[in-house]
Amino acid sequence: MSDHIVYNHAAVSGLSGDIATQAAQLMEIKDDVYHITQSLAEFFQGQGATAFFDAQQQMLHGFDDMIQTVSLHGHTVNTVHENAINTDQATQAFFT
16 A cells, blocks of 8 residues: 555646637637528527527627636646645655
């Protein structure tokens, strides 16, 4: 049995980078969805147009919330990783 905890800094750092990349990809998808749905707007009039734009706004707000959640998750992983490194360095002297 090991007497110490070992974690892979590179893997954790890579994970936070991957999460940031995924958030950026979600932003691109949201922009694509916006442009595609905007190009369809000319086909709707009256109540249909109102319902279409309401649905579009709900969808885009959902994308915004998802992007914010993914970005926050990446930030949290990065912050916890930095704090773990700082804690390791600060407490290292207690065990030598």
